[in-house]
Amino acid sequence: MFLRTVVVTGFMAALLTQTAWSQVISSDEINQIVAEELHSFFVRQRADLRVEGVGYRYVLDLPDGKVDWVVEPVSAQKVSGQQSVGVSVLVNGVLEKKIRVPVKLKMELKIPVARNVLQRGQTVNSNDLEWQTVAMVRTVPDLVRNENDILGFATTRRINAGEPLRTQWFEKPLAVGRGERVRVVVASKPGLKIETTAVAMDGGKVGDVIQLRNPESQMRYEARILSPGTVQVGSW
Template structure:
Protein backbone atom coordinates (compact mmCIF):
# COMPACT_ATOMS: atom_id res chain seq x y z
CA UNK A 1 0.00 0.00 0.00
CA UNK A 2 1.34 3.47 -0.82
CA UNK A 3 0.45 6.18 1.56
CA UNK A 4 -0.07 9.49 -0.19
CA UNK A 5 1.40 12.62 1.35
CA UNK A 6 -0.86 15.61 1.11
CA UNK A 7 2.10 18.04 1.19
CA UNK A 8 5.13 16.08 -0.01
CA UNK A 9 8.63 17.54 0.40
CA UNK A 10 11.51 16.68 -1.87
CA UNK A 11 14.05 14.45 -0.18
CA UNK A 12 16.79 17.10 -0.08
CA UNK A 13 14.44 19.57 1.61
CA UNK A 14 13.61 16.99 4.29
CA UNK A 15 17.29 16.42 4.96
CA UNK A 16 17.94 20.18 5.21
CA UNK A 17 15.07 20.64 7.63
CA UNK A 18 16.32 17.80 9.84
CA UNK A 19 19.82 19.28 9.87
CA UNK A 20 18.54 22.68 10.98
CA UNK A 21 16.68 21.06 13.86
CA UNK A 22 19.68 19.08 15.12
CA UNK A 23 21.35 20.39 18.32
CA UNK A 24 24.54 22.38 17.75
CA UNK A 25 23.62 23.40 14.21
CA UNK A 26 22.94 27.13 13.93
CA UNK A 27 19.91 28.16 11.94
CA UNK A 28 21.78 31.27 10.84
CA UNK A 29 25.41 32.31 11.17
CA UNK A 30 26.33 34.96 13.77
CA UNK A 31 26.44 38.45 12.23
CA UNK A 32 30.00 39.45 11.45
CA UNK A 33 31.42 42.58 13.04
CA UNK A 34 31.51 45.51 10.68
CA UNK A 35 34.60 47.66 10.21
CA UNK A 36 33.47 50.38 12.63
CA UNK A 37 32.86 47.84 15.41
CA UNK A 38 36.27 46.21 14.91
CA UNK A 39 38.01 49.61 15.03
CA UNK A 40 36.20 50.64 18.21
CA UNK A 41 36.90 47.28 19.88
CA UNK A 42 40.61 47.45 18.99
CA UNK A 43 40.87 51.03 20.31
CA UNK A 44 39.14 50.06 23.56
CA UNK A 45 41.50 47.10 24.03
CA UNK A 46 44.52 49.35 23.43
CA UNK A 47 43.39 52.04 25.89
CA UNK A 48 42.60 49.44 28.56
CA UNK A 49 46.15 48.15 28.25
CA UNK A 50 47.50 51.74 28.44
CA UNK A 51 45.41 52.35 31.58
CA UNK A 52 46.82 49.24 33.26
CA UNK A 53 50.40 50.35 32.55
CA UNK A 54 49.70 53.81 33.95
CA UNK A 55 48.16 52.26 37.07
CA UNK A 56 51.53 50.63 37.77
CA UNK A 57 52.95 54.19 37.99
CA UNK A 58 50.27 55.29 40.44
CA UNK A 59 48.17 57.02 37.80
CA UNK A 60 44.48 56.64 37.03
CA UNK A 61 43.19 56.89 33.46
CA UNK A 62 39.72 57.76 32.21
CA UNK A 63 39.03 57.62 28.49
CA UNK A 64 36.29 58.00 25.93
CA UNK A 65 36.59 56.83 22.34
CA UNK A 66 35.21 58.93 19.49
CA UNK A 67 32.46 57.49 17.29
CA UNK A 68 33.19 55.68 14.04
CA UNK A 69 30.81 55.98 11.08
CA UNK A 70 29.04 52.62 10.62
CA UNK A 71 28.98 53.26 6.88
CA UNK A 72 32.76 53.11 6.76
CA UNK A 73 33.86 50.52 4.23
CA UNK A 74 37.41 49.19 4.33
CA UNK A 75 38.99 45.92 3.31
CA UNK A 76 38.54 43.23 5.93
CA UNK A 77 41.74 42.77 7.92
CA UNK A 78 42.76 39.10 8.30
CA UNK A 79 44.63 39.77 11.58
CA UNK A 80 44.02 41.89 14.70
CA UNK A 81 44.12 45.63 14.09
CA UNK A 82 47.18 47.58 15.27
CA UNK A 83 46.56 50.67 17.46
CA UNK A 84 48.98 53.34 18.69
CA UNK A 85 48.91 56.96 19.82
CA UNK A 86 49.52 59.45 17.00
CA UNK A 87 50.99 61.90 19.54
CA UNK A 88 52.06 62.10 23.16
CA UNK A 89 48.98 61.42 25.35
CA UNK A 90 50.66 63.18 28.29
CA UNK A 91 50.58 66.56 26.52
CA UNK A 92 46.82 66.89 26.08
CA UNK A 93 43.56 65.20 27.06
CA UNK A 94 42.55 65.25 23.38
CA UNK A 95 44.35 62.33 21.79
CA UNK A 96 44.43 60.78 18.35
CA UNK A 97 44.75 57.04 17.80
CA UNK A 98 46.20 55.53 14.64
CA UNK A 99 44.38 52.29 13.78
CA UNK A 100 45.94 50.25 10.99
CA UNK A 101 45.69 46.97 9.13
CA UNK A 102 48.95 45.42 7.96
CA UNK A 103 47.46 42.76 5.67
CA UNK A 104 47.86 42.27 1.93
CA UNK A 105 45.67 45.31 1.34
CA UNK A 106 46.75 47.62 4.21
CA UNK A 107 44.87 50.67 5.38
CA UNK A 108 45.14 53.26 8.18
CA UNK A 109 42.60 55.46 9.91
CA UNK A 110 42.76 58.11 12.64
CA UNK A 111 40.35 57.98 15.57
CA UNK A 112 39.81 60.69 18.19
CA UNK A 113 39.74 59.91 21.91
CA UNK A 114 39.62 61.79 25.19
CA UNK A 115 42.22 60.49 27.65
CA UNK A 116 42.53 61.96 31.15
CA UNK A 117 45.57 60.88 33.17
CA UNK A 118 45.15 61.64 36.89
CA UNK A 119 48.01 61.74 39.39
CA UNK A 120 48.54 62.79 42.99
CA UNK A 121 49.40 66.47 43.02
CA UNK A 122 48.91 69.74 44.88
CA UNK A 123 46.38 72.53 44.48
CA UNK A 124 45.97 75.93 46.08
CA UNK A 125 43.94 75.66 49.28
CA UNK A 126 43.04 79.37 48.97
CA UNK A 127 43.72 82.19 46.50
CA UNK A 128 47.43 83.04 46.37
CA UNK A 129 48.38 86.58 45.40
CA UNK A 130 51.16 87.45 43.01
CA UNK A 131 54.46 87.78 44.88
CA UNK A 132 53.19 85.86 47.91
CA UNK A 133 55.51 83.21 49.31
CA UNK A 134 54.03 79.76 49.67
CA UNK A 135 53.63 78.02 53.01
CA UNK A 136 52.24 74.58 53.81
CA UNK A 137 48.82 75.91 54.87
CA UNK A 138 48.30 77.33 51.36
CA UNK A 139 48.47 73.87 49.78
CA UNK A 140 46.19 70.83 49.61
CA UNK A 141 46.94 67.40 48.15
CA UNK A 142 44.53 66.36 45.42
CA UNK A 143 44.18 64.29 42.27
CA UNK A 144 45.07 66.45 39.29
CA UNK A 145 44.85 65.79 35.55
CA UNK A 146 48.43 65.44 34.36
CA UNK A 147 47.73 66.10 30.68
CA UNK A 148 45.63 69.22 31.27
CA UNK A 149 48.83 71.06 32.16
CA UNK A 150 51.56 72.08 29.74
CA UNK A 151 53.96 71.09 32.46
CA UNK A 152 53.46 68.47 35.13
CA UNK A 153 52.69 69.61 38.64
CA UNK A 154 54.66 69.17 41.83
CA UNK A 155 54.63 65.75 43.53
CA UNK A 156 56.40 66.96 46.69
CA UNK A 157 55.10 69.97 48.64
CA UNK A 158 58.58 70.68 50.03
CA UNK A 159 59.66 71.84 46.57
CA UNK A 160 57.09 74.65 46.72
CA UNK A 161 57.51 75.95 50.26
CA UNK A 162 59.17 79.37 50.22
CA UNK A 163 58.68 79.84 46.47
CA UNK A 164 57.01 83.01 45.23
CA UNK A 165 53.87 83.16 43.10
CA UNK A 166 54.56 84.68 39.68
CA UNK A 167 50.87 85.47 39.27
CA UNK A 168 47.61 85.15 41.15
CA UNK A 169 46.64 81.50 41.65
CA UNK A 170 42.97 80.70 42.21
CA UNK A 171 41.84 78.26 44.91
CA UNK A 172 41.68 74.69 43.64
CA UNK A 173 44.17 75.30 40.81
CA UNK A 174 46.85 72.65 40.31
CA UNK A 175 50.23 74.29 40.92
CA UNK A 176 52.94 73.85 38.28
CA UNK A 177 56.56 75.07 38.20
CA UNK A 178 55.81 77.83 35.72
CA UNK A 179 53.49 79.47 38.28
CA UNK A 180 56.30 79.89 40.82
CA UNK A 181 59.72 81.43 41.00
CA UNK A 182 62.49 81.77 43.52
CA UNK A 183 61.96 84.77 45.84
CA UNK A 184 64.24 87.79 45.55
CA UNK A 185 67.39 87.25 47.61
CA UNK A 186 68.65 90.80 47.04
CA UNK A 187 66.71 93.93 46.20
CA UNK A 188 68.04 97.01 44.46
CA UNK A 189 69.70 99.33 46.96
CA UNK A 190 70.37 96.59 49.53
CA UNK A 191 73.75 96.52 51.27
CA UNK A 192 75.38 93.16 50.57
CA UNK A 193 78.49 91.26 51.57
CA UNK A 194 80.87 90.82 48.63
CA UNK A 195 83.23 87.84 48.81
CA UNK A 196 86.09 86.99 46.48
CA UNK A 197 88.69 84.25 46.47
CA UNK A 198 89.00 80.49 46.19
CA UNK A 199 89.31 77.39 48.39
CA UNK A 200 92.64 78.62 49.77
CA UNK A 201 91.76 82.16 50.80
CA UNK A 202 88.98 84.71 50.46
CA UNK A 203 88.30 88.32 51.30
CA UNK A 204 85.05 90.09 52.02
CA UNK A 205 83.88 93.66 51.79
CA UNK A 206 80.68 95.62 51.72
CA UNK A 207 78.81 96.73 48.66
CA UNK A 208 75.52 98.04 47.34
CA UNK A 209 73.25 96.12 44.94
CA UNK A 210 72.31 98.03 41.79
CA UNK A 211 69.69 95.50 40.73
CA UNK A 212 67.37 93.01 42.38
CA UNK A 213 68.05 89.32 41.90
CA UNK A 214 67.52 85.74 43.02
CA UNK A 215 69.96 83.09 44.18
CA UNK A 216 72.10 82.02 41.24
CA UNK A 217 71.64 85.23 39.24
CA UNK A 218 74.39 87.76 38.49
CA UNK A 219 73.83 91.38 39.44
CA UNK A 220 75.96 94.55 39.39
CA UNK A 221 77.19 95.79 42.77
CA UNK A 222 79.31 98.76 43.83
CA UNK A 223 82.22 98.20 46.22
CA UNK A 224 81.72 100.69 49.05
CA UNK A 225 85.47 101.01 49.74
CA UNK A 226 86.73 101.52 46.19
CA UNK A 227 83.59 102.77 44.47
CA UNK A 228 84.29 100.24 41.72
CA UNK A 229 81.31 98.69 39.91
CA UNK A 230 81.59 94.91 39.57
CA UNK A 231 79.35 91.92 38.80
CA UNK A 232 78.77 89.06 41.20
CA UNK A 233 76.58 86.01 41.59
CA UNK A 234 74.06 85.88 44.44
CA UNK A 235 74.87 82.86 46.62
CA UNK A 236 72.30 83.46 49.35
CA UNK A 237 70.19 86.37 50.63
CA UNK A 238 72.46 89.39 51.14
CA UNK A 239 75.65 87.75 49.80
CA UNK A 240 77.34 88.12 46.41
CA UNK A 241 80.40 86.17 45.23
CA UNK A 242 83.01 87.43 42.76
CA UNK A 243 84.86 84.75 40.82
Template structure:
Protein backbone atom coordinates in the same frame (compact mmCIF):
# COMPACT_ATOMS: atom_id res chain seq x y z
CA UNK B 1 29.12 36.12 15.17
CA UNK B 2 30.69 39.06 13.43
CA UNK B 3 28.34 41.45 15.20
CA UNK B 4 29.47 40.20 18.65
CA UNK B 5 33.16 40.65 17.77
CA UNK B 6 32.49 44.23 16.61
CA UNK B 7 30.63 45.03 19.84
CA UNK B 8 33.44 43.61 21.95
CA UNK B 9 35.97 45.76 20.07
CA UNK B 10 33.91 48.91 20.63
CA UNK B 11 33.55 48.17 24.37
CA UNK B 12 37.29 47.47 24.70
CA UNK B 13 38.15 50.75 22.93
CA UNK B 14 35.72 52.75 25.06
CA UNK B 15 37.19 51.36 28.29
CA UNK B 16 40.82 52.04 27.30
CA UNK B 17 42.54 54.85 29.22
CA UNK B 18 42.34 58.22 27.47
CA UNK B 19 46.04 58.86 28.14
CA UNK B 20 47.11 56.30 25.56
CA UNK B 21 47.91 53.61 28.10
CA UNK B 22 50.36 55.68 30.16
CA UNK B 23 49.97 55.96 33.91
CA UNK B 24 48.25 59.08 35.19
CA UNK B 25 50.79 61.48 36.62
CA UNK B 26 49.94 63.68 39.58
CA UNK B 27 50.70 67.39 39.24
CA UNK B 28 50.66 69.88 42.11
CA UNK B 29 47.91 72.47 41.75
CA UNK B 30 46.88 75.40 43.89
CA UNK B 31 44.20 74.54 46.47
CA UNK B 32 43.41 78.24 47.04
CA UNK B 33 44.17 81.46 45.19
CA UNK B 34 47.85 82.32 45.72
CA UNK B 35 48.74 85.97 45.14
CA UNK B 36 52.03 87.44 43.86
CA UNK B 37 54.55 87.67 46.69
CA UNK B 38 52.89 84.92 48.76
CA UNK B 39 55.23 82.22 50.04
CA UNK B 40 53.84 78.82 49.03
CA UNK B 41 53.10 76.38 51.85
CA UNK B 42 52.06 72.73 51.78
CA UNK B 43 48.52 73.67 52.88
CA UNK B 44 48.10 75.77 49.70
CA UNK B 45 48.69 72.79 47.40
CA UNK B 46 46.96 69.60 46.37
CA UNK B 47 47.62 67.07 43.64
CA UNK B 48 45.56 66.36 40.56
CA UNK B 49 45.89 63.60 37.97
CA UNK B 50 46.57 64.62 34.38
CA UNK B 51 46.20 68.33 35.09
CA UNK B 52 48.10 69.25 31.92
CA UNK B 53 48.30 68.04 28.34
CA UNK B 54 51.14 65.62 27.62
CA UNK B 55 52.87 67.95 25.15
CA UNK B 56 53.05 70.81 27.70
CA UNK B 57 54.16 68.83 30.78
CA UNK B 58 57.68 70.31 30.70
CA UNK B 59 56.27 73.80 31.34
CA UNK B 60 54.70 72.91 34.70
CA UNK B 61 56.03 71.98 38.12
CA UNK B 62 55.93 68.23 38.79
CA UNK B 63 57.15 68.33 42.39
CA UNK B 64 55.06 69.50 45.30
CA UNK B 65 58.16 69.63 47.50
CA UNK B 66 59.90 71.80 44.89
CA UNK B 67 57.18 74.44 45.24
CA UNK B 68 57.06 74.69 49.02
CA UNK B 69 58.97 77.75 50.22
CA UNK B 70 58.98 79.43 46.82
CA UNK B 71 57.25 82.75 46.14
CA UNK B 72 54.48 83.28 43.59
CA UNK B 73 55.43 85.71 40.82
CA UNK B 74 51.82 85.96 39.60
CA UNK B 75 48.34 84.95 40.76
CA UNK B 76 47.91 81.17 40.87
CA UNK B 77 44.31 80.05 40.56
CA UNK B 78 42.76 77.11 42.42
CA UNK B 79 42.83 73.69 40.73
CA UNK B 80 45.16 74.96 37.99
CA UNK B 81 48.65 73.52 37.35
CA UNK B 82 51.54 75.77 38.33
CA UNK B 83 53.87 76.94 35.52
CA UNK B 84 57.58 76.88 36.34
CA UNK B 85 57.89 80.56 35.43
CA UNK B 86 55.13 81.53 37.88
CA UNK B 87 57.27 80.83 40.97
CA UNK B 88 60.65 82.06 42.13
CA UNK B 89 63.06 81.64 45.01
CA UNK B 90 62.45 84.11 47.83
CA UNK B 91 64.52 87.29 47.59
CA UNK B 92 66.89 87.67 50.52
CA UNK B 93 68.70 90.70 49.07
CA UNK B 94 66.67 93.76 48.09
CA UNK B 95 67.59 96.68 45.85
CA UNK B 96 69.39 99.39 47.81
CA UNK B 97 70.29 97.13 50.74
CA UNK B 98 73.78 97.24 52.22
CA UNK B 99 75.36 93.80 51.77
CA UNK B 100 78.59 92.18 52.87
CA UNK B 101 80.86 91.32 49.93
CA UNK B 102 83.36 88.50 50.41
CA UNK B 103 86.33 87.60 48.24
CA UNK B 104 88.09 84.41 49.34
CA UNK B 105 90.80 82.61 47.41
CA UNK B 106 93.93 80.69 48.42
CA UNK B 107 93.74 81.77 52.05
CA UNK B 108 93.16 85.44 51.19
CA UNK B 109 89.92 86.86 52.58
CA UNK B 110 88.72 90.37 51.76
CA UNK B 111 85.47 91.66 53.25
CA UNK B 112 83.83 94.94 52.32
CA UNK B 113 80.34 96.37 52.01
CA UNK B 114 78.37 97.37 48.93
CA UNK B 115 74.92 98.55 47.87
CA UNK B 116 72.78 96.01 46.01
CA UNK B 117 71.72 97.22 42.57
CA UNK B 118 69.47 94.19 42.03
CA UNK B 119 67.30 91.95 44.19
CA UNK B 120 68.32 88.31 44.41
CA UNK B 121 67.70 84.95 45.98
CA UNK B 122 70.21 82.30 47.02
CA UNK B 123 72.42 81.37 44.08
CA UNK B 124 71.49 84.37 41.91
CA UNK B 125 74.27 86.52 40.48
CA UNK B 126 73.57 90.20 41.12
CA UNK B 127 75.34 93.54 40.66
CA UNK B 128 76.45 95.59 43.64
CA UNK B 129 78.23 98.96 43.92
CA UNK B 130 81.30 99.14 46.11
CA UNK B 131 80.76 101.96 48.65
CA UNK B 132 84.44 102.94 48.77
CA UNK B 133 85.40 102.94 45.09
CA UNK B 134 82.00 103.35 43.42
CA UNK B 135 82.80 100.44 41.08
CA UNK B 136 80.16 97.90 40.10
CA UNK B 137 80.91 94.23 40.74
CA UNK B 138 78.92 91.04 40.32
CA UNK B 139 78.69 88.20 42.77
CA UNK B 140 76.61 85.23 43.87
CA UNK B 141 74.08 85.60 46.70
CA UNK B 142 74.86 83.29 49.63
CA UNK B 143 72.33 81.83 52.09
CA UNK B 144 73.34 84.34 54.78
CA UNK B 145 72.63 87.31 52.45
CA UNK B 146 76.28 88.05 51.70
CA UNK B 147 77.69 88.29 48.18
CA UNK B 148 80.61 86.11 47.13
CA UNK B 149 82.80 87.45 44.32
CA UNK B 150 85.72 85.99 42.40
CA UNK B 151 84.37 82.48 41.87
CA UNK B 152 86.34 81.91 38.77
Protein backbone atom coordinates in the same frame (compact mmCIF):
# COMPACT_ATOMS: atom_id res chain seq x y z
CA MET C 1 49.15 48.04 17.20
CA PHE C 2 47.77 45.40 19.52
CA LEU C 3 45.96 42.17 18.89
CA ARG C 4 42.83 40.69 20.44
CA THR C 5 41.75 37.09 19.81
CA VAL C 6 38.17 35.97 20.42
CA VAL C 7 37.69 32.26 21.12
CA VAL C 8 34.16 31.08 20.36
CA THR C 9 32.87 28.31 22.65
CA GLY C 10 29.70 26.49 23.56
CA PHE C 11 26.63 26.72 21.34
CA MET C 12 28.28 29.18 18.97
CA ALA C 13 31.20 26.76 18.50
CA ALA C 14 28.73 24.07 17.54
CA LEU C 15 27.15 26.37 15.00
CA LEU C 16 30.54 27.25 13.55
CA THR C 17 31.20 23.62 12.64
CA GLN C 18 28.59 24.11 9.94
CA THR C 19 30.29 26.10 7.20
CA ALA C 20 27.01 27.65 6.13
CA TRP C 21 26.81 29.59 9.37
CA SER C 22 28.59 32.85 10.10
CA GLN C 23 29.61 34.64 13.27
CA VAL C 24 27.66 37.66 14.45
CA ILE C 25 29.58 39.99 16.75
CA SER C 26 27.38 42.49 18.59
CA SER C 27 28.22 46.16 19.03
CA ASP C 28 28.46 45.64 22.80
CA GLU C 29 31.12 42.96 22.31
CA ILE C 30 33.06 45.19 19.92
CA ASN C 31 32.89 48.15 22.30
CA GLN C 32 34.10 46.03 25.21
CA ILE C 33 37.02 44.64 23.19
CA VAL C 34 38.12 48.11 22.06
CA ALA C 35 37.79 49.57 25.58
CA GLU C 36 39.86 46.77 27.12
CA GLU C 37 42.58 47.00 24.49
CA LEU C 38 42.87 50.79 24.78
CA HIS C 39 43.01 50.52 28.57
CA SER C 40 45.84 47.98 28.33
CA PHE C 41 47.66 50.21 25.86
CA PHE C 42 47.42 53.26 28.15
CA VAL C 43 48.72 51.21 31.10
CA ARG C 44 51.71 49.96 29.09
CA GLN C 45 52.47 53.48 27.86
CA ARG C 46 51.93 54.97 31.34
CA ALA C 47 49.61 57.45 29.70
CA ASP C 48 47.28 59.66 31.69
CA LEU C 49 44.29 58.86 29.47
CA ARG C 50 41.34 56.64 30.29
CA VAL C 51 38.41 55.45 28.20
CA GLU C 52 35.13 57.13 29.13
CA GLY C 53 33.04 55.46 26.43
CA VAL C 54 33.07 53.49 23.18
CA GLY C 55 30.23 54.04 20.73
CA TYR C 56 30.27 51.54 17.86
CA ARG C 57 26.61 50.91 16.90
CA TYR C 58 26.68 48.07 14.37
CA VAL C 59 26.98 44.30 14.40
CA LEU C 60 29.57 42.45 12.34
CA ASP C 61 28.64 39.41 10.30
CA LEU C 62 31.84 37.40 9.83
CA PRO C 63 32.80 34.09 8.24
CA ASP C 64 33.55 31.07 10.38
CA GLY C 65 36.94 30.95 12.09
CA LYS C 66 39.15 32.49 14.73
CA VAL C 67 38.65 36.25 15.00
CA ASP C 68 41.55 38.58 15.77
CA TRP C 69 41.14 42.28 16.49
CA VAL C 70 43.97 44.69 15.70
CA VAL C 71 43.24 48.00 17.42
CA GLU C 72 45.35 50.94 16.34
CA PRO C 73 46.84 52.93 19.24
CA VAL C 74 45.51 56.45 19.65
CA SER C 75 47.55 59.54 18.96
CA ALA C 76 50.53 60.06 21.26
CA GLN C 77 49.44 63.70 21.66
CA LYS C 78 47.35 62.72 24.67
CA VAL C 79 44.25 64.74 23.85
CA SER C 80 40.97 64.31 25.71
CA GLY C 81 37.60 64.24 23.99
CA GLN C 82 35.96 62.41 21.11
CA GLN C 83 38.18 60.45 18.75
CA SER C 84 37.93 57.44 16.49
CA VAL C 85 40.28 54.49 16.33
CA GLY C 86 40.87 52.10 13.49
CA VAL C 87 40.17 48.42 14.07
CA SER C 88 41.19 45.65 11.67
CA VAL C 89 39.15 42.45 11.94
CA LEU C 90 40.94 39.28 10.86
CA VAL C 91 39.37 35.85 10.46
CA ASN C 92 41.85 32.97 10.47
CA GLY C 93 44.62 35.49 9.95
CA VAL C 94 43.04 37.09 6.88
CA LEU C 95 41.82 40.69 6.92
CA GLU C 96 38.04 40.63 6.69
CA LYS C 97 36.96 44.15 7.68
CA LYS C 98 38.34 47.51 8.72
CA ILE C 99 36.13 49.70 10.88
CA ARG C 100 36.35 53.04 12.67
CA VAL C 101 35.19 53.01 16.26
CA PRO C 102 34.28 56.27 18.06
CA VAL C 103 35.76 56.56 21.53
CA LYS C 104 35.65 59.22 24.23
CA LEU C 105 38.88 59.71 26.14
CA LYS C 106 39.56 61.63 29.32
CA MET C 107 42.91 62.77 30.66
CA GLU C 108 43.27 62.88 34.44
CA LEU C 109 46.42 63.90 36.27
CA LYS C 110 47.29 63.85 39.95
CA ILE C 111 49.25 67.07 40.33
CA PRO C 112 50.12 69.69 42.94
CA VAL C 113 47.88 72.77 42.85
CA ALA C 114 47.64 75.93 44.94
CA ARG C 115 45.77 75.31 48.20
CA ASN C 116 44.81 78.99 48.41
CA VAL C 117 45.36 82.04 46.21
CA LEU C 118 49.07 82.74 45.69
CA GLN C 119 49.94 86.39 45.24
CA ARG C 120 52.60 87.58 42.84
CA GLY C 121 56.04 87.50 44.44
CA GLN C 122 55.00 85.01 47.11
CA THR C 123 57.57 82.36 48.01
CA VAL C 124 56.04 78.88 47.80
CA ASN C 125 56.27 76.37 50.66
CA SER C 126 54.70 72.94 51.09
CA ASN C 127 51.74 74.35 53.05
CA ASP C 128 50.75 76.40 49.98
CA LEU C 129 50.19 73.25 47.88
CA GLU C 130 47.91 70.23 47.83
CA TRP C 131 47.51 67.25 45.50
CA GLN C 132 44.40 66.94 43.36
CA THR C 133 43.25 64.76 40.48
CA VAL C 134 42.52 67.20 37.67
CA ALA C 135 40.80 66.56 34.32
CA MET C 136 42.60 68.25 31.44
CA VAL C 137 41.84 68.72 27.75
CA ARG C 138 45.44 68.32 26.60
CA THR C 139 48.96 68.00 27.95
CA VAL C 140 50.62 71.24 29.04
CA PRO C 141 54.38 71.04 28.25
CA ASP C 142 55.54 72.95 31.36
CA LEU C 143 52.94 71.58 33.77
CA VAL C 144 54.30 71.18 37.32
CA ARG C 145 54.12 67.46 38.16
CA ASN C 146 56.41 67.49 41.20
CA GLU C 147 56.05 70.02 44.01
CA ASN C 148 59.79 69.90 44.69
CA ASP C 149 60.33 71.69 41.37
CA ILE C 150 58.81 74.90 42.75
CA LEU C 151 59.26 74.81 46.53
CA GLY C 152 61.21 77.88 47.60
CA PHE C 153 60.49 79.66 44.31
CA ALA C 154 58.62 82.95 43.99
CA THR C 155 55.48 83.38 41.88
CA THR C 156 55.61 85.69 38.86
CA ARG C 157 51.82 86.16 38.76
CA ARG C 158 48.68 85.70 40.83
CA ILE C 159 47.62 82.04 40.95
CA ASN C 160 44.10 80.94 41.85
CA ALA C 161 43.36 78.12 44.29
CA GLY C 162 43.12 74.73 42.57
CA GLU C 163 44.67 76.01 39.35
CA PRO C 164 47.13 73.65 37.58
CA LEU C 165 50.61 75.13 37.91
CA ARG C 166 53.10 75.93 35.14
CA THR C 167 56.84 76.25 35.64
CA GLN C 168 56.90 79.59 33.80
CA TRP C 169 54.89 81.09 36.68
CA PHE C 170 57.78 80.61 39.11
CA GLU C 171 61.30 81.93 39.47
CA LYS C 172 64.06 81.77 42.02
CA PRO C 173 63.35 84.36 44.70
CA LEU C 174 65.60 87.37 45.12
CA ALA C 175 68.53 86.51 47.35
CA VAL C 176 69.44 90.19 47.71
CA GLY C 177 67.06 93.14 47.59
CA ARG C 178 67.88 96.59 46.30
CA GLY C 179 69.09 98.83 49.14
CA GLU C 180 69.83 95.84 51.36
CA ARG C 181 73.02 95.80 53.41
CA VAL C 182 74.94 92.65 52.44
CA ARG C 183 77.96 90.73 53.64
CA VAL C 184 80.80 90.95 51.12
CA VAL C 185 83.40 88.18 50.93
CA VAL C 186 86.55 89.88 49.62
CA ALA C 187 88.91 86.91 49.89
CA SER C 188 88.44 83.34 51.01
CA LYS C 189 91.28 80.85 51.35
CA PRO C 190 92.00 78.03 53.76
CA GLY C 191 92.67 79.74 57.06
CA LEU C 192 91.91 83.22 55.71
CA LYS C 193 88.63 85.00 55.12
CA ILE C 194 88.25 88.74 54.60
CA GLU C 195 84.78 90.24 54.76
CA THR C 196 83.15 93.64 54.75
CA THR C 197 79.69 95.09 54.24
CA ALA C 198 78.14 97.09 51.43
CA VAL C 199 74.78 98.30 50.16
CA ALA C 200 73.21 96.51 47.19
CA MET C 201 72.32 98.89 44.36
CA ASP C 202 70.42 96.12 42.53
CA GLY C 203 68.31 93.16 43.51
CA GLY C 204 69.21 89.70 42.24
CA LYS C 205 69.09 85.94 42.54
CA VAL C 206 71.88 83.55 43.50
CA GLY C 207 74.52 83.67 40.75
CA ASP C 208 73.62 87.18 39.54
CA VAL C 209 76.26 89.92 39.39
CA ILE C 210 75.05 93.15 41.01
CA GLN C 211 76.34 96.62 41.79
CA LEU C 212 77.38 97.42 45.36
CA ARG C 213 78.14 100.70 47.13
CA ASN C 214 80.64 101.10 49.94
CA PRO C 215 78.68 103.03 52.60
CA GLU C 216 81.80 104.92 53.75
CA SER C 217 83.70 105.77 50.54
CA GLN C 218 80.60 105.66 48.27
CA MET C 219 82.73 103.68 45.80
CA ARG C 220 80.77 101.30 43.57
CA TYR C 221 81.87 97.87 42.44
CA GLU C 222 80.45 94.53 41.29
CA ALA C 223 80.01 91.26 43.13
CA ARG C 224 78.31 87.93 42.55
CA ILE C 225 75.53 86.76 44.86
CA LEU C 226 76.53 83.59 46.71
CA SER C 227 73.50 83.14 48.96
CA PRO C 228 70.77 85.27 50.54
CA GLY C 229 72.49 88.36 51.96
CA THR C 230 76.00 87.30 50.90
CA VAL C 231 78.07 88.29 47.84
CA GLN C 232 81.65 87.76 46.71
CA VAL C 233 83.98 89.95 44.68
CA GLY C 234 86.63 88.75 42.25
CA SER C 235 85.16 85.23 41.98
CA TRP C 236 84.50 85.06 38.22
